[in-house]
Amino acid sequence: SGVGFGSVAVIQKHVTSTVGIYTQQVVWSLSIVSSLFTYLLLSKGIRNLATLPKREVFLALGAGILYLAASLFQLFSFQNLAASIGFTIIQMNALWTIAIGILVFKEINFKNYYKNILWGFIFTLLGIFLLDFAKK
Numbered sequence: 001s002g003v004g005f006g007s008v009a010v011i012q013k014h015v016t017s018t019v020g021i022y023t024q025q026v027v028w029s030l031s032i033v034s035s036l037f038t039y040l041l042l043s044k045g046i047r048n049l050a051t052l053p054k055r056e057v058f059l060a061l062g063a064g065i066l067y068l069a070a071s072l073f074q075l076f077s078f079q080n081l082a083a084s085i086g087f088t089i090i091q092m093n094a095l096w097t098i099a100i101g102i103l104v105f106k107e108i109n110f111k112n113y114y115k116n117i118l119w120g121f122i123f124t125l126l127g128i129f130l131l132d133f134a135k136k
Contacts, residue, residue, distance in 0.1 A: 005087075012075065013083035021075040029068060085131045095124060 015024045040049060070093075077086040101107040102117065110117065 005091075009083050009087040013078045013086075016075055016078040021072070021079070024075060025068075025072055028071060032067075088131055089128055092124065092128070095121065 012024070044052075074086070074090050077090065080086075081089075098117070098120070102110050
């Protein structure tokens with residue numbers, strides 16, 4: 001997984017530097033949409049696509065719009081930051097994922113693991129600070 005994500009970051013940084021952001025974003029978005037549409041056709045069948053609940057469709061569209069914004073901001077960050085710093089900061093999404101898992105979905109008991117959670121947040125922020133320090 002790490003090799004795959006690292007390879008993607010290198011390709012994105014190169015394409016951002018040579019071609020630009022918007023062409024990359026269009027190709028990226030069309031690839032995601034075509035992949036998801038193919039998956040839906042193969043798993044649900046074309047007739048069942050129209051019967052999907054509206055709530056699920058709107059949630060999916062909302063998630064797609066948020067993902068589009070996140071990926072666009074990621075590509076903008078590659079214009080201003082070194083790939084090693086930008087991609088690492090982007091991976092801070094794990095902090096939000098963990099927070100949602102703890103606070104919304106109650107996946108673990110915060111009271112029992114608050115020390116581990118606090119150390120995780122501290123080390124994440126320290127890592128980003130050290131990356132910024134290393135750039136200077």
